[in-house]
Structure formats: C-alpha cells, structure tokens
Amino acid sequence: MSVRSGSVSDRTPAHLPVSLCAISGFYRMTFYWHLNRISDCVWPQGRDLKNVSILCNYIYLQKLELPYNKIKDLSCVSHMPYLITLDASHNQLTDFFGFQPPKNLKEVNFSHNQMTAMKDLSAYSSLTKLILDHNSFSVIRGLEKCKRLSHLSLAHNNISRIRGLDHLPLRELCLAGNMINKIENLQTLHNLQVLDLSCNRIQSLTGLQNLRFLGTVNLESNLITEIKEAAHLHDLILLREINLLKNPVQDHDDYRIAVIFLLQHLILLDKQTVTAEEKVAAVNKYDPPLEVVAARDHMTHLVYQLMQPQVIFDSTLPSLDAPYPMLVLTGPQACGKRELAHKLCQEFSDYFAYGACHTTRGPYFGEEDGLDYHFVTEEEFHNMIQMGQFIQTMQYGGHWYGLSRESIERVAREGLACCVHMELEGVFSLKNSYFEPRYVLLIPSVVDNYVLFLKARGFYSNAQMETAVSRIDLYARINRERPGFFDSIIPCDDRAEAYRSLKQLVKEYLGLEEHSGGGDSSSITPDNTSTNTTGELPAASATESTDLMDSYSRNYQKKIQANMTPQRTEMASNHRRLQQIREALSGKSPGAYAELFQRSVPAAPSSLASQSHPPAGPSSSPVRPAGLSAPNLSEDSSSEESRASSGLSMRSSAGVFSAESPARGSDAGSGPNIEPLDISMLGQDRDSLRGLTPDAPRPASDRVSPTHPSSPGRPGANVKPVLPPIPSGRKTNDSGSKQ
Numbered sequence: 001m002s003v004r005s006g007s008v009s010d011r012t013p014a015h016l017p018v019s020l021c022a023i024s025g026f027y028r029m030t031f032y033w034h035l036n037r038i039s040d041c042v043w044p045q046g047r048d049l050k051n052v053s054i055l056c057n058y059i060y061l062q063k064l065e066l067p068y069n070k071i072k073d074l075s076c077v078s079h080m081p082y083l084i085t086l087d088a089s090h091n092q093l094t095d096f097f098g099f100q101p102p103k104n105l106k107e108v109n110f111s112h113n114q115m116t117a118m119k120d121l122s123a124y125s126s127l128t129k130l131i132l133d134h135n136s137f138s139v140i141r142g143l144e145k146c147k148r149l150s151h152l153s154l155a156h157n158n159i160s161r162i163r164g165l166d167h168l169p170l171r172e173l174c175l176a177g178n179m180i181n182k183i184e185n186l187q188t189l190h191n192l193q194v195l196d197l198s199c200n201r202i203q204s205l206t207g208l209q210n211l212r213f214l215g216t217v218n219l220e221s222n223l224i225t226e227i228k229e230a231a232h233l234h235d236l237i238l239l240r241e242i243n244l245l246k247n248p249v250q251d252h253d254d255y256r257i258a259v260i261f262l263l264q265h266l267i268l269l270d271k272q273t274v275t276a277e278e279k280v281a282a283v284n285k286y287d288p289p290l291e292v293v294a295a296r297d298h299m300t301h302l303v304y305q306l307m308q309p310q311v312i313f314d315s316t317l318p319s320l321d322a323p324y325p326m327l328v329l330t331g332p333q334a335c336g337k338r339e340l341a342h343k344l345c346q347e348f349s350d351y352f353a354y355g356a357c358h359t360t361r362g363p364y365f366g367e368e369d370g371l372d373y374h375f376v377t378e379e380e381f382h383n384m385i386q387m388g389q390f391i392q393t394m395q396y397g398g399h400w401y402g403l404s405r406e407s408i409e410r411v412a413r414e415g416l417a418c419c420v421h422m423e424l425e426g427v428f429s430l431k432n433s434y435f436e437p438r439y440v441l442l443i444p445s446v447v448d449n450y451v452l453f454l455k456a457r458g459f460y461s462n463a464q465m466e467t468a469v470s471r472i473d474l475y476a477r478i479n480r481e482r483p484g485f486f487d488s489i490i491p492c493d494d495r496a497e498a499y500r501s502l503k504q505l506v507k508e509y510l511g512l513e514e515h516s517g518g519g520d521s522s523s524i525t526p527d528n529t530s531t532n533t534t535g536e537l538p539a540a541s542a543t544e545s546t547d548l549m550d551s552y553s554r555n556y557q558k559k560i561q562a563n564m565t566p567q568r569t570e571m572a573s574n575h576r577r578l579q580q581i582r583e584a585l586s587g588k589s590p591g592a593y594a595e596l597f598q599r600s601v602p603a604a605p606s607s608l609a610s611q612s613h614p615p616a617g618p619s620s621s622p623v624r625p626a627g628l629s630a631p632n633l634s635e636d637s638s639s640e641e642s643r644a645s646s647g648l649s650m651r652s653s654a655g656v657f658s659a660e661s662p663a664r665g666s667d668a669g670s671g672p673n674i675e676p677l678d679i680s681m682l683g684q685d686r687d688s689l690r691g692l693t694p695d696a697p698r699p700a701s702d703r704v705s706p707t708h709p710s711s712p713g714r715p716g717a718n719v720k721p722v723l724p725p726i727p728s729g730r731k732t733n734d735s736g737s738k739q
C-alpha cells in the first residue's frame, strides 16, 4: 500500500491521542502537518476489524478505507463531517448509509456487503461515485437528488429493471450481473459514456439509441441473437468499444464483419482491435462502392470468359486507333433512355443498332423478346454468366440484367455501332472493359414530373418509384464528383426535346449533316453521301419526335419494327458488308463503323510528354488530349515527346485517340491490333480532358485536318473532333442543341 508524502504510518507523532496509537491495526494515517490533523485512515486488509467506534474521535478524517473486515456498524462516520472518501467494501454492513451524512462525501464503496435496500440519499448531494456491487439490492431508488453522481455501479445484485436513474449526470453505469432483460429508462442519461450490462438477460439493444455520448458498451453474456440489433447503436458516433462475447449472435456467419459494418466507428469489438482491413472488407461486403461492384462484376465475367475456349471477337476488339464505337444511354429507370435508344437506332439505322440486353424480369405488356430485351430465366442467365457470355451484369429491382458479348458482336458484324441503355452500375462495369463507349446521361431535372411519369406508366410499386427517384441524386453526385465520367448530359423531362438534343449530339459525333429539307424529318446521311446512293436503307424518318412521352405507348416498338422491316435491314446489312469487304481489299481498314465517334487528333503537349509513360510502340500515333490545340500533327509526330505520349493515348478510354494513324494502313492487313488495357493510364487521360470546359469554344485546330484521308462515302468519313468531358453547354451552331 502506498504511503503519501506526509503520512505518519511508521511513526507516532507525539501529539496523537494514545488511544489511536494503541490501535495497532491502523496501517496508515495521513497527517497534514500544517493542519495538525489526521486526514486519511487506511486499515490493512483482512484484519477482521469489527468495531471501529473509536474513529468517532477523529472528526477531521477525509479518507477512510476499511475493506475486508467484519464491520457491521459504520455509525462512527457520523462524526466525520469532512469525510470525502469512504471504502467499506468487503464487510458485513447491512445498513445502507447508516450514518449522518458528511456533507462533502463524494466517493463511497460499499461493495461486497449485505445490504438489501437503497434509501433516499437526498442528503448526500455531493456524491460523485457510488459502488454498491455484490449486495442484494433489487430496486434502484433514492438517487434522484444526487445531482453530481457520475459513476454508479450496482453489479451483481438482484436488479431486474433499470429505473430510478432519470436525469442523473452519470458518465459510467455498471449493472452487470443482474437479472435485467430489457434496456430501458436510460434515455435521460445524456452524459453516459460507459455502460456495463454484461451478464444479464438482454435480448435487444433497443433503448441505447439516444445515448449519444456512449463510447463503451459491455454486453457480454447476454441473450442477443440478431445481428441487426447492432443497428440500434448505428447513430452513436462516439461508440468505440462494444463487447458482445458469449451472446448467441456470435454464432452467425460473418457476425464480426457485419457488426463492424453496422458500427463503423468501432475500435474494439469483443476485446479485439478492429483493423482497417476489417472495416474495408465490411464495407465492400455490405455496401460496396460502385467501383468495387463494377470490379467484381468485370472480374467475374473476365474469369468465366477466360475459362471458355478462346474466341477472337474481331468485330469489336479494340484497334489502336479506332475502338469499336458504342453509345451508352444511362440514367435512372424509365427516364426515357430505352425509347431514345430505339428511336436513335431507327433514325440513324445506317450507323446504329440497338444492343438488346438479357434480363430475368418478365416482359411488360407489349415488350417482345429480342427487341427490348432477351427475356431469359434465372437459370439461363446464370448459365450464361458461367459460360462467360456477358460483358457486364447487374441486379436491379430483384432482377438480373446483362449485356452479352454476342449482343454487341451481332451489331458489330452488321458494320454498325451498338447503342445500349443501362443503369449507372453497368456504366462502371463497362468502363473496366476494353470497350470505350460514349456515355450519355439522361437525367430528370424536375423530380415531380419524373414521379408523375413513373406513376403514369403504372408498372411500378411505391418502393420501386422511390428507388428510381433516389437514384437521380446518385447520378447527379457521380457527375459532380467525377468530371468527364459522362460524355454528355441531357435533361430528359421533355422527351421530345431530349431526343432532339441527343440527335444533335450524335450528328456532331458522327460529323453528319441533314441531307435535305432540314428538320427532324429529313434523312440522316453521312456528309456528301446519302445512304440512298447505295440504293438501300434510307434512314427512317423522325416523324415521332414530337411527343416521346406518348411514344412510350405500349406498342412503340411496333412502330420501330414497322420502320425497320427485315428486308430493308438485310439489304442494308449486305450492302455494309460488301462495302467493308471492298474497303478491306483496298486497304481501308478498319471498317466504316470504326470511324464513328472518333476522337480529336491530339498533339503531345509538353506537360504530357514529360510524363513517364512508355511509348506504345513504333506504330503509335501522335496524340494530344482533346481540347488542347495541336495545329500541326505531322510535326508533333516527329518528336520523341509525341511518341511517348502517344503510348498514353493508345490505352486511353476517354477522348485521346489518334485520328491520323500511320499504323492504320499497316494494321489493315494484320487485323485488329490488340493492346493490353493499361488501367493505370485511364485516369490520367481523363484528367487530361478536364482542361476543356464545356463552354470553351473548340479551337479550329481541334478539328480533324481536312486532309484526313477518310473515305468520304463512309459513315463517319467527315468526322469532327469530339468531345468535352462534361459537355453541358458546348457551343454549337445549332442553338437548339443541348448537352
């Protein structure tokens, strides 16, 4: 036992009363010389002291420690008005505070006695710490006036209900080892930081949710069965430690990771440190970020694909200078992307075809298999996954959706660009693949109208509508946080207007002009070349751009079919194939569609050139980020720097491509050139696009050189440079166009 300075434990001051010195049992008495009074009295443990009445004479005692004796009567304390600390634990006291209250008494330990009933402690208003463990109390009472009580322990008593604690300033409360089966009446303990309810019969954690300062909870050895109970503590942001050992809940698979997910501020769970890895694993498991979902999805399909006999998808494999062109319309459910995709494919049928995804949901009234979706069973869908047939999949509204490689290939083999629609998760996943589509976000800007539209469709439950509406924010956030993620954004409140914007955008992408007549009803053909010159497939007229809201009538697809009769499609297909063969024979590879969406011809700016990316190889083309001017490509191409940054561009996914590739001719005979996708490059290239603000006028030098040897008769022959990363408000001549 330590002895404080100034104690006289081993000597007897001359002035002490003989009687006290004669009590050989006193082990230590702290004596404050300046006061000339004994203030502390500590009795050694286990001396079987029964009668301490002699202490009545020591009125100045401030600390009295008498643990492990056989004391039954503490009335002597009534004579110690200055007493501050009293430890009479492990005695035989039956009387709860059986003495006159010392007015400054702050800390009392009566644990391990034989007390049965608490009494009113109004007179002990200075109490801050009260330890009453291992007695026989069954009811908590009498503490109402203890307005300074910050530490109360009533462990191992017979308490079955939590009560009598209202509005106490408790910071620590221990009720371990009682018979409590419900957490109740704690909501007014606003200061509570440490709570010990271990060894009780508690089944639920409800009742703790308002204790916002709670940092430590011990619930070991209770009857908590459900992991979801931890959710009651979810809002306790200061909670750092929880102990749920010896509860049935421990038997759940993934118990630990689930609790860590629900209580993400934890540092200690079940006495074990929560590691950063566990926290990441928990979030990835229960609320994975979009990137993680996409990475998993991509990995799954890649692995399954690799397990299949290898097939060369030569129609869509990326070539160095012209990746297979795709257009992805994305946005929340029923924002109109499907109708717009169909309509676009109908009107620009010489360039686009609709890539129908697979889904496990049943067809809505009027939907046809193969046209809107390939409707398959869950089993078929999962078989397809295992056969490595998908590029990406996602679950939405309890159904699976997936874009199969074959859906894209089918379109690509026709010499057309593939147009698909999908939710955001699909976009994330697709961005991991070697496809490099253009992504157009269609987003409702007036939520009420969107809700009205959802309701009018009559397909959706309230929950489905809520989900759809909530996802508007998700799209908006992604757009805000990731400049360049979407190539273009079109408000879709007015479907007709949205279609006009989309059409304008696509025409700019393609470098198309209205062939005659103007307006939406004219045929859309490549510059200087109408598809009619081939004798087939005049582009479908755009007569229905007036009201697309209505066009989602149940039979809109019939109109589409009517305009795309099989004969016309077949003839057009034959023509395109023929033309591709001709071009291939004359060394003009890749095929016509490869020119679609071609990016601007970038020069290598010194800033980029100084980056240490390896050159792609001798056949690399000179590059520059879109939006940076590069007036003379041929000059740039001669420099080392250009070659270095051309390696960057070859792997890029957004906007940095060579339009004038000397490699193109040489690739013609050797088929598509396959480069492994270097994902690390992608971000940098996207970053490099950020310099181009949507409103910034595009420098003339950004345009593809008129000397660009595109064959004038092919789609995309007059390719214009594209594309700002967030193109809202990009200036065009057409005032009606929107982005």
Ligand SMILES: Nc1ncnc2c1ncn2[C@@H]1O[C@H](COP(=O)(O)OP(=O)(O)OP(=O)(O)O)[C@@H](O)[C@H]1O
Residues within 6 Å of the ligand: 331, 332, 333, 334, 335, 336, 337, 338, 339, 357, 358, 361, 392, 393, 394, 396, 401, 402, 403, 421, 422, 423, 424, 425, 426, 427, 459
């Ligand atoms: N392969 C895919 N990957 C990701 N999302 C997809 C895929 N195919 C379809 N989706 C999207 O899943 C959502 C649900 O599709 P579904 O066709 O059931 O909805 P809908 O009510 O008809 O709405 P919409 O008119 O937008 O298609 C839509 O937003 C759709 O674009």
